[in-house]
Amino acid sequence: MPEHKDIADLLAGLFAERNLWELYKQSKAFYHNPFNRVASIAAGTLIAGFAVVHFAQLGTTGANRVDFPALFLIWANDGVTYGATILGFLLAGFAVLFAVLRPHTVIALLQITRPGEHLCELKLIFVAFIDVFVHYTAFLFWCITYLVLGGKDGPFDFIGRFLSTISPLLPVGMTHAVFVAWGMWFLVLVLKLKSFIYNLYQTLLLGMADSVK
Numbered sequence: 001m002p003e004h005k006d007i008a009d010l011l012a013g014l015f016a017e018r019n020l021w022e023l024y025k026q027s028k029a030f031y032h033n034p035f036n037r038v039a040s041i042a043a044g045t046l047i048a049g050f051a052v053v054h055f056a057q058l059g060t061t062g063a064n065r066v067d068f069p070a071l072f073l074i075w076a077n078d079g080v081t082y083g084a085t086i087l088g089f090l091l092a093g094f095a096v097l098f099a100v101l102r103p104h105t106v107i108a109l110l111q112i113t114r115p116g117e118h119l120c121e122l123k124l125i126f127v128a129f130i131d132v133f134v135h136y137t138a139f140l141f142w143c144i145t146y147l148v149l150g151g152k153d154g155p156f157d158f159i160g161r162f163l164s165t166i167s168p169l170l171p172v173g174m175t176h177a178v179f180v181a182w183g184m185w186f187l188v189l190v191l192k193l194k195s196f197i198y199n200l201y202q203t204l205l206l207g208m209a210d211s212v213k
Helices: 002-014 020-024 034-061 068-100 103-110 121-149 155-166 169-211
Strands: none
Touching (some): 034 169, 068 121, 068 169, 103 121, 121 155
């Protein structure tokens, strides 16, 4: 009876979160990995440095060397294709996860908690999958939003013209900030995909090891 109670309590922990956001908050930040930290710092320095230099040149020459609206439309189109394709791959990986997890494997993973972790091993697997799902879904949503609202004479263009009446440099500064944030988001998605592939590999190994016991 105590054993069944323990398993019931552990299973109840799987349903503690009420929505996707609460589940996403359980995931670790991508920069906890040393490689991810180095890659993001290097890329962030390069992208932010270019944006700062480009913005500074606008004040001296007045020439806008980069057509950011056209560039953002290209990014949005590529982002929709990339995001939709990877989301299909993620769904296939999620199906593989359920295919390899047998009942006794689920119970074993429920009872294992790594040192320093507050979630059981099974919950960590689910959280790792959901973390990537949320990032790619949000990125796809943003790209579609920009395609709908970011065209010429669209809502974003109207907001930019309105802000320019307050200060001519305000919409330009915001455009450069979006450039840095969007460029870094592309990098984060690639790093997240790298981690997802490794987690999927570990899950397949788990299934194979469990099948030969």
